[in-house]
Amino acid sequence: MRELLKTLLRRPYRLLFRVPAQHAIQRMVADGLPAELMPAFRYLAQPSVPASDKRILAPIKGFRAALRHRTDPPPGAFTSPPPQPSDTPHTDPPPPGLLRPFSWELIANKTCVSHYWGVFLFLCAKRKPVQTILELGSGVGMSACYLTAGNPGAQLITVEGSPQRAAMAEANLSAINPRARVVNAMFDNALDEWLPKLSGTLDIVHIDGQHERISTLHYFERIKPHLRPSALVIFDDIHWSDDMHRAWEELARSRDVSFAINTGRYGICLCQPGASRPRVHDFSRYTTDWRKEKRPRNEFW
Ligand SMILES: C[S@@+](CC[C@H](N)C(=O)[O-])C[C@H]1O[C@@H](n2cnc3c(N)ncnc32)[C@H](O)[C@@H]1O
Numbered sequence: 631m632r633e634l635l636k637t638l639l640r641r642p643y644r645l646l647f648r649v650p651a652q653h654a655i656q657r658m659v660a661d662g663l664p665a666e667l668m669p670a671f672r673y674l675a676q677p678s679v680p681a682s683d684k685r686i687l688a689p690i691k692g693f694r695a696a697l698r699h700r701t702d703p704p705p706g707a708f709t710s711p712p713p714q715p716s717d718t719p720h721t722d723p724p725p726p727g728l729l730r731p732f733s734w735e736l737i738a739n740k741t742c743v744s745h746y747w748g749v750f751l752f753l754c755a756k757r758k759p760v761q762t763i764l765e766l767g768s769g770v771g772m773s774a775c776y777l778t779a780g781n782p783g784a785q786l787i788t789v790e791g792s793p794q795r796a797a798m799a800e801a802n803l804s805a806i807n808p809r810a811r812v813v814n815a816m817f818d819n820a821l822d823e824w825l826p827k828l829s830g831t832l833d834i835v836h837i838d839g840q841h842e843r844i845s846t847l848h849y850f851e852r853i854k855p856h857l858r859p860s861a862l863v864i865f866d867d868i869h870w871s872d873d874m875h876r877a878w879e880e881l882a883r884s885r886d887v888s889f890a891i892n893t894g895r896y897g898i899c900l901c902q903p904g905a906s907r908p909r910v911h912d913f914s915r916y917t918t919d920w921r922k923e924k925r926p927r928n929e930f931w
Contacts, residue, residue, distance in 0.1 A: 767839025
C-alpha cells in the first residue's frame with residue numbers, strides 16, 4: 631500500500647519540484663559542483679534517459695528480472711554490524727557483520743541498487759573523466775554493472791566477501807564489460823592488496839557495504855590517500871540508521887572533502903586533500919526515494 635502510494639505520488643511531485651530542482655542544480659554548479667555532473671542530478675529530479683542509454687542499460691534490467699525468477703538457494707551476504715561505541719578508533723579494521731541468508735526477492739528489490747539510483751551511478755561514471763572505479767560491496771554486481779556501463783574504458787574493481795555473490799557479480803559484469811574485475815575478499819584484505827596498485831588513480835569510489843559509522847569512516851580513511859584530486863566518493867545508505875547519518879555528518883565536515891551533497895540515499899563527496907571546509911548541499915527533497923526516515927536500530931541487514 632505504502633509503495634503504491636509512493637509510486638502514484640512520484641509524477642506530480644516531480645512536476646511540482648521541476649523548477650526548484652533546476653535552481654538547486656544551478657546553485658550547486660555556481661558553488662563549485664563540476665558541470666559534468668549536472669546530467670546525473672538532472673536525472674534524479676526528472677528521470678528520463680535517451681534511447682541510446684536505454685539500450686546500454688537494458689541488459690542490467692534483465693539481470694534484475696532474472697533474479698526474481700530464481701528458485702535455487704540464494705547466496706548469503708555479510709550484513710551490516712550494529713553500531714560500535716562512538717569512541718572506537720576507526721584506524722583498526724572494523725569487524726564485519728554476520729554472513730546471513732537472503733531471499734531472491736530481497737536481493738532483487740532491496741539489497742541491489744534500484745534502477746533509478748543505478749542510472750544515477752551510470753551518469754556519474756559516464757560524465758566524469760574516469761580512469762579507475764573502486765566499489766566496496768558488489769552484491770551480485772548490479773551497481774558495478776551501472777558504473778562500468780557508464781564508462782567501459784575505465785578500470786573497475788569491485789569487492790565482495792561472499793564467494794557465491796562474487797561469482798554472480800562476475801557473471802553479470804562480464805556480460806557488460808569483460809575488463810571489470812570482481813575481487814572475492816573482505817574489504818580490508820582487498821584494500822591491502824589493491825590500494826598500492828591503484829594509488830593516485832581512484833576517480834570514483836562507491837562504498838556500499840558494512841553500513842556502520844566506524845566502518846564507513848575507516849574505509850574512507852583507507853581510500854583517501856589514493857584518490858585523485860576531485861575524486862567522487864559515493865556513500866550508500868547514509869540514512870540507514872542514526873549511526874550512519876552521524877557518519878555522513880562527520881564526512882560532510884571533513885577537511886578532505888570540498889563538496890558534499892545529501893541526495894536522500896547517497897552521500898556524495900568530492901574530495902580534495904586539505905580542502906578547507908566542504909560546501910554542503912541538500913538535494914534530498916528533489917529525489918523521490920524519500921529515504922530520510924531512519925530505520926530502527928535493530929534492523930541491520
Ligand atoms: C548492499 S550489498 C551491495 C549491493 C550492490 N552494491 C548493488 O547495489 O548491487 C552489500 C554487500 O557487501 C558485502 N559486504 C559487507 N561487508 C563486507 C566486508 N566487510 N567485506 C566484504 N564484503 C562485505 C555483502 O556480502 C553484500 O553483498
